[in-house]
Amino acid sequence: MNMIDLRSDTVTQPTPEMRAAMANAPVGDDVYGEDPTVNQLQADAAALFGKEAGLFVASGSMGNLTSVLAHTRRGDEIIIGKKSHIFLYEAGSAAMYGGVQPSTLPYVRDGMMDIHQIRHAIRPDDEHDPITRLIAIENTAGVSGAPLSVEYTQQVAAVARENGLKLHIDGARIFNAAAALNVSVKELTMGADSVTFCLSKGLCAPVGSVIVGSKDFIKQAHRVRKSLGGGMRQAGILAAAGLIALHEMSKRLHEDHVNARRLAEGLAALPCVDLDLEQVKTNMIFFRLRPDAPMSADAFSERMKTEYNILIMPYPGETGLLRAVTHYWIKPDDVERVIEAARAVLLPAPVSD
Numbered sequence: 001m002n003m004i005d006l007r008s009d010t011v012t013q014p015t016p017e018m019r020a021a022m023a024n025a026p027v028g029d030d031v032y033g034e035d036p037t038v039n040q041l042q043a044d045a046a047a048l049f050g051k052e053a054g055l056f057v058a059s060g061s062m063g064n065l066t067s068v069l070a071h072t073r074r075g076d077e078i079i080i081g082k083k084s085h086i087f088l089y090e091a092g093s094a095a096m097y098g099g100v101q102p103s104t105l106p107y108v109r110d111g112m113m114d115i116h117q118i119r120h121a122i123r124p125d126d127e128h129d130p131i132t133r134l135i136a137i138e139n140t141a142g143v144s145g146a147p148l149s150v151e152y153t154q155q156v157a158a159v160a161r162e163n164g165l166k167l168h169i170d171g172a173r174i175f176n177a178a179a180a181l182n183v184s185v186k187e188l189t190m191g192a193d194s195v196t197f198c199l200s201k202g203l204c205a206p207v208g209s210v211i212v213g214s215k216d217f218i219k220q221a222h223r224v225r226k227s228l229g230g231g232m233r234q235a236g237i238l239a240a241a242g243l244i245a246l247h248e249m250s251k252r253l254h255e256d257h258v259n260a261r262r263l264a265e266g267l268a269a270l271p272c273v274d275l276d277l278e279q280v281k282t283n284m285i286f287f288r289l290r291p292d293a294p295m296s297a298d299a300f301s302e303r304m305k306t307e308y309n310i311l312i313m314p315y316p317g318e319t320g321l322l323r324a325v326t327h328y329w330i331k332p333d334d335v336e337r338v339i340e341a342a343r344a345v346l347l348p349a350p351v352s353d
């Protein structure tokens with residue numbers, strides 16, 4: 001029984017086409033700017049997002065940190081979501097390396113901070129206050145997988161612009177958002193001063209993220225990347241997979257969304273599963289087991305693993321919450337197998353005598 005890994009779309013192995021492209025990639029020393037494959041990835045990413053320039057980095061976290069450091073100075077404040085990846089899951093790097101202080105706001109819904117609360121959080125020009133420098137939003141929002149709309153992004157961009165602030169989009173899964181909303185990533189990131197997106201999640205590349213922004217911003221980010229030890233040499237080996245991720249894998253994400261919906265419907269139909277189908281908008285499903293379920297979320301996850309070779313993650317920090325994420329290697333047949341397994345685990349056949 002092959003393993004079905006629904007813990008995250010980060011578990012995606014590179015495709016055979018990626019492995020072939022990696023083996024054959026033309027490369028050079030990227031610290032000298034001489035890697036043609038990295039240069040192409042950066043240029044293609046910039047073009048796709050309608051920005052002037054791009055920069056290849058090792059990870060999404062490095063892309064966010066590099067962007068924050070390039071936008072800010074020590075003692076500055078950044079406005080971010082209380083449940084954002086930057087605030088929760090990046091080891092406090094903006095504070096650690098940048099001396100940057102977060103001003104966190106709750107999500108009013110679907111990964112959106114309230115526009116009025118954002119306005120209100122911007123500091124006055126007063127020597128008692130830190131300087132607000134940056135707003136960062138996350139698309140899709142990791143808490144729910146919900147895409148932020150073009151309209152919402154434009155509203156945040158307008159607040160940033162009116163107040164002389166920068167806007168960064170943590171677009172780890174921005175292509176999922178674009179697929180779900182049926183808009184281009186260019187429209188979705190208009191008005192952003194910087195965007196980071198991951199090649200190594202649903203897009204299947206083994207390693208890497210790209211930052212895009214203006215020429216001046218990328219020049220500064222390049223310096224920051226070097227200072228973080230992120231100047232890589234023949235990185236075209238990685239960028240070759242990134243080019244396939246960018247141009248080909250980005251176009252099939254709706255398949256993952258269809259699979260997620262089917263999985264969510266199958267699970268929601270089980271009597272002891274609490275799952276809001278309205279919340280399933282991209283490739284992520286969140287659910288809980290009802291109090292009358294025959295087991296805890298942890299026990300469910302464990303039994304799915306040991307008895308059916310299916311990995312579903314109890315979501316860290318939220319007792320009882322389970323998350324399943326669909327991706328390239330999850331096919332419609334796998335979805336059916338997961339639903340059947342969940343049914344068998346949660347609704348044991350009545351014992352006959």
Ligand SMILES: *Cc1c(COP(=O)(O)O)cnc(C)c1O
Pocket residue numbers: 058059060061062064085086138140141142170172173198200209
């Ligand atoms: C995964 C993720 C990141 C960080 O990416 P890594 O490559 O794992 O460092 C940043 N933001 C969001 C929303 C993510 O989901």
